[in-house]
Amino acid sequence: MSFAISKRILVVAAASLAVISATPRAHAQSRAETLRYVTGATVNTLDPNIPGSTREAFALSMSSYDRLVSFGRKQLNGKWVFDLDTITGELAESYTVSPDGLRITFKLRPDAKFQDGSPVTAEDVKWSLDRCVSAPILGKSQLLTGSLTSPDQFKVIDPLTFEVTLPKPDKLALPNLATVYPIIINSKLAKAHATADDPWALNWTKENAAGSGAYIVETFKPGEQVIAKHNDAWNRGTPDKPAAFKRLIIQSVPEPATRANLVERGDADLVIDLQASDVQALEGKGKLKVISTPQYNAVSFVSMNNRIPPFDNVNVRRAIAYALPYDDMFKAALFGRGAPLFGASWTDGKPPSGAYPIPQPVKLDLDKAKAYLKDAGMPDGFATTFSFNVGQAATAEPMAALVKESLAKIGIKVDIQKLPDAQMSTAINEKKLPFFTEGIVAWLPSTDYFYRNFYTGNQRWNYSSTDNTELEKIAQAARFEADKEKYEEEGRELNAIHFDQMFQIPIWQAAQDAVMQPSVDGYVYQFTRQVDYRNLSRK
Amino acid sequence: MGTIGAILIRAGRRFISSLPALFGVLVFTFLLMRVLPGDPAVFFASGPNAGKEEIETIRKQMGLDKPLPAQLGIYLYDVGRGNLGRSMMTGQPVAKDLRERLPASLELTLTALLIALISAVPLGVIAALRPGSLIDHGVRLFCSLGVCVPTFVSGLLLIYVFYYLLGLAPDPTGRVDIFTTLPPSRTGFLIIDFLLAGDIEGWWAAARQLMLPAFTMALFVIAPLARITRASMLVSLGSDFIRTARSVGLSWWRVVVTYALRNAILPVITIAGIVFSTMLGANVLVEKVFSWPGVASYALDALLVSDYAPVQGFVLLMATIFVVVNLLVDLLYGIADPRATIA
Numbered sequence: 001m002s003f004a005i006s007k008r009i010l011v012v013a014a015a016s017l018a019v020i021s022a023t024p025r026a027h028a029q030s031r032a033e034t035l036r037y038v039t040g041a042t043v044n045t046l047d048p049n050i051p052g053s054t055r056e057a058f059a060l061s062m063s064s065y066d067r068l069v070s071f072g073r074k075q076l077n078g079k080w081v082f083d084l085d086t087i088t089g090e091l092a093e094s095y096t097v098s099p100d101g102l103r104i105t106f107k108l109r110p111d112a113k114f115q116d117g118s119p120v121t122a123e124d125v126k127w128s129l130d131r132c133v134s135a136p137i138l139g140k141s142q143l144l145t146g147s148l149t150s151p152d153q154f155k156v157i158d159p160l161t162f163e164v165t166l167p168k169p170d171k172l173a174l175p176n177l178a179t180v181y182p183i184i185i186n187s188k189l190a191k192a193h194a195t196a197d198d199p200w201a202l203n204w205t206k207e208n209a210a211g212s213g214a215y216i217v218e219t220f221k222p223g224e225q226v227i228a229k230h231n232d233a234w235n236r237g238t239p240d241k242p243a244a245f246k247r248l249i250i251q252s253v254p255e256p257a258t259r260a261n262l263v264e265r266g267d268a269d270l271v272i273d274l275q276a277s278d279v280q281a282l283e284g285k286g287k288l289k290v291i292s293t294p295q296y297n298a299v300s301f302v303s304m305n306n307r308i309p310p311f312d313n314v315n316v317r318r319a320i321a322y323a324l325p326y327d328d329m330f331k332a333a334l335f336g337r338g339a340p341l342f343g344a345s346w347t348d349g350k351p352p353s354g355a356y357p358i359p360q361p362v363k364l365d366l367d368k369a370k371a372y373l374k375d376a377g378m379p380d381g382f383a384t385t386f387s388f389n390v391g392q393a394a395t396a397e398p399m400a401a402l403v404k405e406s407l408a409k410i411g412i413k414v415d416i417q418k419l420p421d422a423q424m425s426t427a428i429n430e431k432k433l434p435f436f437t438e439g440i441v442a443w444l445p446s447t448d449y450f451y452r453n454f455y456t457g458n459q460r461w462n463y464s465s466t467d468n469t470e471l472e473k474i475a476q477a478a479r480f481e482a483d484k485e486k487y488e489e490e491g492r493e494l495n496a497i498h499f500d501q502m503f504q505i506p507i508w509q510a511a512q513d514a515v516m517q518p519s520v521d522g523y524v525y526q527f528t529r530q531v532d533y534r535n536l537s538r539k
Numbered sequence: 540m541g542t543i544g545a546i547l548i549r550a551g552r553r554f555i556s557s558l559p560a561l562f563g564v565l566v567f568t569f570l571l572m573r574v575l576p577g578d579p580a581v582f583f584a585s586g587p588n589a590g591k592e593e594i595e596t597i598r599k600q601m602g603l604d605k606p607l608p609a610q611l612g613i614y615l616y617d618v619g620r621g622n623l624g625r626s627m628m629t630g631q632p633v634a635k636d637l638r639e640r641l642p643a644s645l646e647l648t649l650t651a652l653l654i655a656l657i658s659a660v661p662l663g664v665i666a667a668l669r670p671g672s673l674i675d676h677g678v679r680l681f682c683s684l685g686v687c688v689p690t691f692v693s694g695l696l697l698i699y700v701f702y703y704l705l706g707l708a709p710d711p712t713g714r715v716d717i718f719t720t721l722p723p724s725r726t727g728f729l730i731i732d733f734l735l736a737g738d739i740e741g742w743w744a745a746a747r748q749l750m751l752p753a754f755t756m757a758l759f760v761i762a763p764l765a766r767i768t769r770a771s772m773l774v775s776l777g778s779d780f781i782r783t784a785r786s787v788g789l790s791w792w793r794v795v796v797t798y799a800l801r802n803a804i805l806p807v808i809t810i811a812g813i814v815f816s817t818m819l820g821a822n823v824l825v826e827k828v829f830s831w832p833g834v835a836s837y838a839l840d841a842l843l844v845s846d847y848a849p850v851q852g853f854v855l856l857m858a859t860i861f862v863v864v865n866l867l868v869d870l871l872y873g874i875a876d877p878r879a880t881i882a
Contacts, residue, residue: 036717045630051597052583052627136596206630222629223636223840224713224832253712253830257695261703267710390843422577422845429581429594459591460581 032538033246035520037531038259038268042223042252047205048180049137058180059530060226060250063243065183065211066236068092068106068125068162069174073240073524073535079293080240081525084444087174090236091120091184091212092162101169101482108160113233114186114212122162127187129154129164135200139181145449146176168480175444180528186210214243214534226250237534240522244537263288263515270516270523272531275394276335279513289518292511293525294339297445299357301438302403303463303504308434310384315376317502320435321362323369325406330508332398337511351499354491356447357506360499369410381411387436388417389424395510396437429460438463439510443527447491448478455503464503471497546873550866557862561855565618568854569611569847577845579603583627601627601847618855624848628841633852637834641856642727643714644826644833648818650749651756656811659761663768663807664800667776678769682762694755694828701751708751712830715745752829756822760814767810771803778802804875812868816861 041056048061072086089095092106112120130151132139143149147170155163166173176182185205193204209217214236215228228248237243251268253259260278262268264287274282283290302324304311311317326342344359346352373379386403388396397418404414414435419427427433440454440461452475455466471494478490514523514531524535580603584593598604602613617624623633666678688696701708709716714729722729722736730749733742775781776799784794823835834853841849 031718038712042629044628050630051593051600052630138593141593221639221832222631223837225717249717251712251717251830254827254836255695255830258698258711258828258830261698262710262712265703265706265710420577420843420845422579422582422843423575425581426576426578429578 030246034249035245035247035270035533035536035538036249036251036268037270037533038251038253038262039271040252040254040256040259040273043220043226043250044222045206046209046217046220047202048183049132049135049139050202050206051136051138053138055528055530056250058528059526059532060217060228061180061183061211062213062526062528062530063215063248063533064209064213064217064228065185066091066112066120066213067178067182067184069095069178070241071175071178071527076293076296079291079525080523081293081296082527084175084446084527087178088238090178091125095174097174102166104164104166104174105157106162106164108162109236110160111235112212114189114210115216115231115233116186116189116210117233118186118188120184120186120212121159122156123159124187125162125184126151126154126156127190128185129182131185131200132182135202137181137200137202142179142181142443143176145444145453146170146173148173148176169482170480171482172444172446172449179443183211186212214241215248224252240524241532241534242522242537243534244522245533248533260515263517266517269520270514270531270536272512272514274513274515276333276337276513279337279515280335282515287518289516289520291514291516291523291525292337293514294509294511295441295525295529296339296509297443297527298439298441298509298529299341299450299506300508300510301440301463301504301506303436303438305431305434305463305465306467306503307431307465310376310378310382311434313376313378314501315372316378317504319369319372319376319410320407320412321360321369321502321505322365322372323407323410323412324362324505324507325364325402326362326507327364329399329402332402333395334508334510337513339509339511341506341508346499351492351495354447354488354495356445356450356491356495357509358495360506362505364406366406366409373410373412379411381407381413383413383415384435385415385417385433387419387424387427387433388438389419389421391421392437392439393418399437425460428463431458431465436463437507441529445527447487447494448475448481451475451494452479455498466501466503468497468501468503546870550870553866553869554862561858561862564858565615565851565855566611568851569614572845572847572850573607573610575845579627579845579847582844583846597627614851623852623855626841626846626849628844628846628849633848636837636849637852637856639727640832640834640837642729643831644819644822644835646714646728646730647749647752647756647825647831647833648815648822650753651760651818651822652811652815654753654757655760655764655814658757659764660768660800660807662761663765664772664795666765666769667772668795670773675769678765682765685758686762688758689824690755690759690822691824691828693758694752694825697751697755698828709744709747711748711751711828713748713832715741715748719744752825752831755828756818756825760818763810763814764807768803768807771806772799775799775803801875805872808868808871808875812864816857816864819860820857 039056041054043056043060044054045057048058067090069087069092070090071082072088073080074083091108091112093109095104095106097104108122114120133143133149134151147166153165157163189210190201190205194201214231214234216231217226217228219227230246234243256275259271260274263271264282279290282288304317306312330336330340341357341359343363344361346361351358386400388400400416404416407414442449451471454461456462456472474490474493478487481487481490512525512529519538521537521539522535524532526532579601580594580598583597602610626633626636629636662678666675669675698711702711719741722732722738722741725732725735729745730742733745781794781799784798820835823839826833826836838850838853
């Protein structure tokens with residue numbers, strides 16, 4: 001009896017094993033034409049303009065919407081990255097900038113269609129850009145950086161010609177139109193869903209895509225997945241943006257170890273947010289393609305609040321700059337994956353370039369640090385806290401420990417403070433943290449842009465609470481500087497002030513590690529620090 | 540009939556008496572969230588150019604620009620109408636998010652509880668029958684291991700062995716293989732929906748996906764269930780009526796299962812009820828490791844970014860479930876031990 005039962009169990013077990021191992025891969029033939037991208041984050045809206053949109057939402061919108069123009073790509077140390085200086089037409093077939101730089105005229109593609117089949121007209125472009133500068137949405141403050149502020153600047157010449165006028169020549173006007181926010185929306189469709197309270201149909205576009213992009217969203221489950229299919233009528237492709245995949249799956253997988261397993265087993269095609277240690281291991285195994293690009297439009301800092309004592313003393317800031325164990329931090333936090341911004345040697349102590357950021361001539365030198373502390377009148381050191389947010393714990397935690405250890409050697413006692421992300425942003429916004437690590441990113445990385453946005457004003461992104469009239473004056477002048485030589489010179493001046501005053505300490509540009517199947521081709525590091533799915537194809 | 544009526548009346552009364560507690564939870568969570576440092580508006584206004592204006596827009600959108608009592612009043616009024624607010628994180632109404640995610644959590648927790656009960660009760664009984672024996676020690680060791688190993692470790696371990704090394708389990712990403720077409724949603728429980736749709740292949744895909752996370756969770760709760768079964772079986776087996784039953788020569792099965800186990804099962808039901816409620820809220824690690832779209836991971840994500848509405852909605856939901864589960868436990872008491880209905 002008991003024997004019979006166990007035999008039956010065995011048979012059942014064997015049968016189920018057989019079924020498990022012979023899993024029929026549903027849609028097996030289309031698997032090769034599908035891109036399965038896994039991420040720890042999530043797409044939370046289909047309209048990237050909605051306040052609170054995530055970076056994954058930005059990335060999706062690059063594929064579900066078109067813009068007037070788009071960035072090209074260039075090679076940087078053998079890796080493809082987006083190119084701010086090559087701007088190609090997307091919905092615009094061509095564009096011309098008037099000689100005085102005050103008028104940009106766009107010729108629209110006559111054959112461009114929205115995903116519902118209606119043609120894209122200059123009226124749609126006007127409505128979309130009007131919305132971007134008038135509605136309470138994210139695009140407003142972005143376009144402001146390109147002198148685009150009012151609907152009066154946008155003019156329909158004829159159904160296929162559109163004109164943008166500028167108050168003064170601004171080199172960031174055109175690049176701004178290629179960023180995430182100025183999406184071109186099917187205005188008829190959107191207007192049909194507008195209400196008196198919501199004239200720009202924000203509530204509707206949040207959950208419905210009404211664009212002309214390369215991919216049509218089929219399933220949108222915030223926090224879980226987005227599935228999109230290729231828009232066969234899309235003809236805005238270029239050799240580096242073929243939009244070759246037939247189907248796109250963007251799936252949220254919160255656990256980084258699971259993401260690593262998925263891509264290693266071949267179940268996922270691409271992931272860009274693995275832990276540095278996992279990337280290292282996967283690269284070592286050599287089965288997958290790993291493309292590490294230093295995030296050249298982002299910078300990580302050890303930041304000091306220049307208004308809170310003792311960091312209001314420039315010599316204290318200099319002391320810290322020479323007391324950080326840069327090499328150890330770089331290895332422990334990033335496994336050396338990125339571009340260091342320390343350890344440079346500047347001839348005559350002058351910045352070699354006007355670019356931002358550039359490697360600083362700082363290194364671990366405790367004697368120098370002690371001397372600066374003495375100059376500051378604090379030879380015995382002081383006590384402070386060093387804060388970082390939970391979301392960055394993987395890199396910031398080992399870093400904080402090393403900072404604490406090293407600063408103890410010059411008498412500075414550091415308490416490490418780990419804050420939940422929202423709490424950290426609030427404290428930074430209220431300028432309450434004396435000493436912390438944070439990062440910045442600029443979509444349109446140019447020297448004046450960095451200095452204007454991250455070193456001026458009483459606002460959140462001015463981490464160091466810098467208030468330096470000279471710096472501000474030069475940065476504002478550089479914004480509208482047309483002469484390249486002069487611009488470079490101004491950049492150099494800014495860099496010199498930065499190093500002299502040591503507002504905060506740029507430490508590195510972390511690499512973005514894109515780990516993908518060997519068959520996936522065409523990856524480009526984008527300004528959004530996300531994947532533009534249209535770049536990709538399968539060999 | 541009379542008994543059922545009495546049970547229902549009692550259950551109804553119990554439910555009504557728990558309403559003030561629910562209200563208290565509601566207000567308390569509301570205040571707690573506001574007391575926590577961390578301004579959601581600043582966090583969500585984190586585009587590369589977001590300045591003061593964006594922060595103000597979001598603050599207004601979240602209703603945070605009004606004074607606290609007004610916010611509370613609006614919130615209570617909304618909750619009364621079944622509107623739990625909108626999540627900034629997912630951009631969806633919280634009630635909709637919870638409605639979609641609760642079945643996922645329930646499906647996982649119930650399966651895990653079932654697995655745990657099916658293995659824990661026999662283990663406890665066997666251990667109690669031979670106290671101090673090798674089997675007893677074996678069960679103790681197994682239970683200790685289950686409790687000692689944190690769920691995310693056992694989860695990652697199971698993934699490593701069954702998915703990564705052996706390739707037996709499907710990829711641990713959510714409730715069903717991503718290439719499977721979903722059945723029309725009737726109950727929200729995928730394994731039931733697939734059956735209703737008559738899609739056996741889909742059902743199998745969902746069931747396979749469920750196995751690893753369910754076992755991970757079950758491992759963790761087998762211990763308390765098995766231990767409590769053992770303890771209460773020991774008491775029951777040593778009591779007079781068992782001695783009498785044995786002395787009159789009743790069969791082993793009748794003595795152990797009908798008399799001893801039925802008397803010993805009450806504390807097990809109590810613990811199972813508590814374990815269930817705890818699992819539902821505390822299985823966040825399992826949900827994270829297996830990308831399970833459940834309510835606990837949703838609430839944790841919301842908490843990290845100070846997204847008030849989802850956290851408040853989640854706590855309210857958990858409190859309600861706790862009340863309902865306690866009621867169910869009471870009802871089960873009545874079935875296991877008829878004397879309990881009178882009390």
